[in-house]
Amino acid sequence: MVEASLAAPPLAAKPTLVELQGVNKTFANGTVALENLNLAVGEHAFISLLGPSGCGKSTALRIVAGLAGASAGRIVWNGNVEIGDIGFVFQEPTLMPWATAFDNVYLPLRLQRMSRGAVEERVLEALDLVGLVDFAKAYPRELSGGMKMRVSIARALVTRPKVLLMDEPFAALDEITRFKLNNDLLDLWRSRRFTVVFVTHSVFESVYLSERILVMATRPGRVVDEIDVTAPYPRDDAFRTSQAYNDWCRLASAALKRAMGEA
Amino acid sequence: MSSAIARAAVRGRHGAQDSPMADARERQSHRDRLLRWGAPVLIAGLALIAWELVVWWNQIPHYILPSPSLVLQSLVRDWGTLSASLLMTLQITFLALAVAIVGGVGLAVLFSLSKWVEFSLFPFAVVLQVTPIVAIAPLILIYVDSTYAALLICAWIVAFFPILANTTLGLNSADHNLQSLFELYGATRWQTMRFLRLPAAMPYFLGGLKIAGGLALIGAIVAEFAAGTAGAGSGLAYRILEAGYRLNIPRMFAALLLISLTGIAIFLTLSLLSHLLLRKWHESALEREK
Known part of the structure; x- marks a missing residue:
């Protein structure tokens, strides 16, 4: 565990929302994706899983979402999790090309048999959160890459989830768009008070966004380091150019390098 | 001095660039459209004229090669018989296509819901597909009492497979990731089918439908040839056989012409349908940005 040499006051302990205890995942072909993975996610926390590709961070996220089963270990939620409590954002926008932005965002509610009329406000509000309310009637092909990702985020938020699981959501976007979406995500996180588990392979992105970075090593995937980024929020473009940001990045890079050396 | 004039000339050209360019593009696309329809029509016209001249020049007897004008005359004169036959062939074709759509899509949905059903039935669908329809049509005509039903079965057999195969692939x-998302939100099987898999299969289905439309017509014709040699039938294929026996070659050509026109009409209709259904979202129906 790397204790921040830039020691700031420790994070106020947040009640745990979900915890993975000794989770193993072995695929049918014998590949050990995760071994003895332990991690705890506090309520309203912003946590990044940082690691090289193939370290099982996406698998861990899918296990938390219940989209993949663990071969061993437990996933413990604090309280009930109902459908809609978990939002998921993929690396690709993953929109239905035949449906408008509105219908794409409406999907999670539609699957819970809520009528369009009854939830129209909610859908438009979600689109408004990501600044796309004017594009409700647009088809995905009419939107830019960044806008499609915003629709994807709106879709994840429309159910007012407790936790937002994001699997390298901005990796395919250009840098300017990525910075903008980073800021927008932080604003949403601070105003809507949900929890974020953010998978990324970018040191810079993980430092900029998260309160805590879990560094993962590969083969088998496991958490080898935890870094608490105690820099205060709101973080903005000034933070991105600050010395402190630089120092955190250097710290995280070193941890990542160690993790990869161990592999 | 001369360079100043040159610059002015350049500026003049640039300044006036906007609207002539747009005009030129407009004219270009207009020319393209004209070419697209005009060129084939022109070629066909020239070929017909050449055909007419060759027949006339060499005095080829009409029972060997009738001239286009004679074919047209025959078409008009025999319209009563021919149109009744055309109607019959159309009926069989479209009925077979309709049953193929219902059966093909229905079976594809079943396949995608259950591996069991797919593994048990798919080989038989392949067997139906790879057996030449000419070879089994006589058998079907023996075992099925009504000729109409037999023709329908034959046309259905050939039309059904492309729809089944394509729709299965599409589903x-x-x-x-979208499937994962549906799972995350607790979608039922039926919801996943209705909101995800069926729409995703739409372009594939329409591709299969385009092939099946042509095949249904071919199936109807081929089956009727088999039936016609047995003396039963009243569709266009039967008219061709009958005219052949009577050495009425112009009428053979007239019937052939109707079959071709029907095939073209089916293809164009299904292409239009496909375009209308996909134009909002699918790459195949979108203009490429230039």
Whole structure:
């Protein structure tokens, strides 16, 4: 565990929302994706899983979402999790090309048999959160890459989830768009008070966004380091150019390098 | 001095660039459209004229090669018989296509819901597909009492497979992450089918439909040839056989012409349908940005 040499006051302990205890995942072909993975996610926390590709961070996220089963270990939620409590954002926008932005965002509610009329406000509000309310009637092909990702985020938020699981959501976007979406995500996180588990392979992105970075090593995937980024929020473009940001990045890079050396 | 003039000339050209360019593009696309329809029509016209001249020049007897004008005359004169036959062939074709759509899509949905059903039935669908329809049509005509039903079965057999195969492929090609998302939100099987897999299969289905439309016509004609040699039938294929026996070659050509026109009409109709259904979202129906 790397204790921040830039020691700031420790994070106020947040009640745990979900915890993975000794989770193993072995695929049918014998590949050990995760071994003895332990991690705890506090309520309203912003946590990044940082690691090289193939370290099982996406698998861990899918296990938390219940989209993949663990071969061993437990996933413990604090309280009930109902459908809609978990939002998921993929690396690709993953929109239905035949449906408008509105219908794409409406999907999670539609699957819970809520009528369009009854939830129209909610859908438009979600689109408004990501600044796309004017594009409700647009088809995905009419939107830019960044806008499609915003629709994807709106879709994840429309159910007012407790936790937002994001699997390298901005990796395919250009840098300017990525910075903008980073800021927008932080604003949403601070105003809507949900929890974020953010998978990324970018040191810079993980430092900029998260309160805590879990560094993962590969083969088998496991958490080898935890870094608490105690820099205060709101973080903005000034933070991105600050010395402190630089120092955190250097710290995280070193941890990542160690993790990869161990592999 | 001369360079100043040159610059002015350049500026003049640039300044006036906007609207002539747009005009030129407009004219270009207009020319393209004209070419697209005009060129084939022109070629066909020239070929017909050449045909007419060759027949006339060499005095080829009409029972060997009738001139286009004679074919047209025959078409008009025999319209009563021919149109009744055309109607019959159209009926069989479209009925077979309709049953193929219902059966093909229905079976594809079943296949995608249950591996068991797919593994047990798919080989038989392949057997139906690879057996030449000419070879089994006589058998079907023996075992099925009504000629009409027999023709329908034959046309259905050939039209059904492309729809089944394409729709099955389409249903299985829904984006995996979207499938995960549906799972995350607790979608039922039926919801996943209705909101994800069926829409995702639409372009594949329409591709299969385009092939099946042509095949249904071919199936109807081929089966009727088999039936016609047995003396039963009243569709266009039967008219061709009958005219052949009577050495009425112009009428053979007239019937052939009707079959071709029907095939073209089916293809164009299905292409239009496909375009209308996909134009909002699918790459195949979108203009490429230039």
